[in-house]
Structure formats: C-alpha cells, structure tokens
Amino acid sequence: MQALAAVGLLAGAGAVVVGSSEVVAAWGDRVSGSAEFTAADVAFESLVDGVEPWALHAEDAPAVVNRAAPAMLPGTSVFWPVTLRTTTDSPAVGITVVGAAPQNALGSALRYTVVRSATCTAAAVSGAPPSDVVVGSAAAGVPVATGSAEGVVLLPAGTPTATGTTVPLCFRLTLPDTTAVWTDPSLPGSSTTVRWTLDGTAQPNGS
Known part of the structure; x- marks a missing residue:
C-alpha cells in the first residue's frame, strides 16, 4: 500500500594545497601538502510491517505491505508499522513524507495519519501527543496527497561499523465515516493502491 525510497545527497570530492610564503630565496622554503576527501554515502533503509527484511527500497523496487488488508467499510482503519534507520557510515538524515497521488475516488476519499510510535495500534495513534505526529493528527487524518x-523525522547517523538508531513510525489509513462516503456509488467494491515516498536529506550537523 505504500512505497519507500531512499534519496541521498552526494557531496563533491577534492584536494587542498597549503603552503608558506617564500620570504627570501636564500633563506625561504616552500612546503606543499594535499588531503583527499571522500563524499559521504547518504542512505537510509526501511523495515515495513515487520515482514520484509531491511532494504533501501528504491522507488522502482518499493516496499509493500504483505499483510492482506480487510475490505474497508466507512469508519474503519488499517495500521502498519514502518521502521527507518540510516545505513552504516551515513550521516544523519531528515525524512520528508511525500503525499501520494490518488488513483480514483476511493484514493481521494481515504485519509491517513503518521505518528512516531514503537507500537502500531489504534490506541497508539489516538494517544500520540502532538510532538509525535508526523502527518495529520491523532484525532483525524488528512488526504493521502x-x-x-520537510525533514520532520530525524534519523540518527550511522557509524563506520553500525547502522543508525532505528526510528519507528506508524501509518493509519482510514475510510471516513461520513455521509459523502456512504452515499458515493463509486466506492463500494472499488480498490486502489496508495504509494507514498519518503525523501531523505543529509543533515551535516545531525539536526
């Protein structure tokens, strides 16, 4: 029902030359030095629904929720966890959730909320304080689009020998219990695919 993509930034590489001034030809000297710089590899990976292995999940190979979602009636919600972490030696990454383009009337009717939570249940989402809400609100969702x-979720940097500390998220997708939904003849029996993208931007100072 959603896709995750790792988007990195690549800095340039170069060399620096430093030297002292030549004072007098007979008494002076000139020393040069150089240093080689390597651009940081900026990347993060995801674990979706606790089913798929950790992976980068590029846009052309998205993570997919494997658990079959039940047919939804107005007023029902489905939940799934998405856990993120930076890869080994990656700097900290700021995550932005990019809205999904609705495919049809059902996609336009759906509402979603994302919160930071290690558990992914109705109680966890509804009880999330404002500081834990990533998209929408604990009480109500927003259109999938x-x-x-920008950068609302911060993933801590990895180290040369370990991935970064994991950051758990919970997605809630709801078909609203409204008159407009109940009376729309195009919704019963319809289906849709919702594809979100998570964009990551390096945070040089980890903040």
Whole structure:
C-alpha cells in the first residue's frame, strides 16, 4: 500500500594545497601538502510491517505491505508499522513524507495519519501527543496527497561499523465515516493502491 525510497545527497570530492610564503630565496622554503576527501554515502533503509527484511527500497523496487488488508467499510482503519534507520557510515538524515497521488475516488476519499510510535495500534495513534505526529493528527487524518513538513523525522547517523538508531513510525489509513462516503456509488467494491515516498536529506550537523 505504500512505497519507500531512499534519496541521498552526494557531496563533491577534492584536494587542498597549503603552503608558506617564500620570504627570501636564500633563506625561504616552500612546503606543499594535499588531503583527499571522500563524499559521504547518504542512505537510509526501511523495515515495513515487520515482514520484509531491511532494504533501501528504491522507488522502482518499493516496499509493500504483505499483510492482506480487510475490505474497508466507512469508519474503519488499517495500521502498519514502518521502521527507518540510516545505513552504516551515513550521516544523519531528515525524512520528508511525500503525499501520494490518488488513483480514483476511493484514493481521494481515504485519509491517513503518521505518528512516531514503537507500537502500531489504534490506541497508539489516538494517544500520540502532538510532538509525535508526523502527518495529520491523532484525532483525524488528512488526504493521502498531503505530505509532511520537510525533514520532520530525524534519523540518527550511522557509524563506520553500525547502522543508525532505528526510528519507528506508524501509518493509519482510514475510510471516513461520513455521509459523502456512504452515499458515493463509486466506492463500494472499488480498490486502489496508495504509494507514498519518503525523501531523505543529509543533515551535516545531525539536526
């Protein structure tokens, strides 16, 4: 029902030459030095629904929720966890949730919320304080085309020998219990695929 993609930034590489001034030809000297720089490899990976293995999940190979979602009636919701972490030696990464383009009337009717939570249940989402909400609100969702604020989720940097600390998220997708939904003749029996993208931007100072 959703896709995750790792988007990295690549800095340039170069060399620096430093030297002292030549004072007098007979008494002076000139020393040069150089240093080689390597661009950081910026990447993060995801574990979706606790089913798929950790992977980068590029846009052309998205992570897919494997658990079959039940047919939804107005007022019902489905939940799934998405856990993120930076890869080994990656700097910290700021995550932005990019909204999904609705495919049909059902996609346009759906609403979603994302919160930071290690558990992914109705109680966990509804009880999330404002500081834990990534998209939408604990009480109500927003259209699937709505994205988050830029860099709203910070993934801690990895180290040369270990991945970064994991950051758990919970997605809630709801078909609203409204008159408009109940009376729309195009919705019963319809289906849709919702594809979100998670964009990551390096955070040089980890913040």
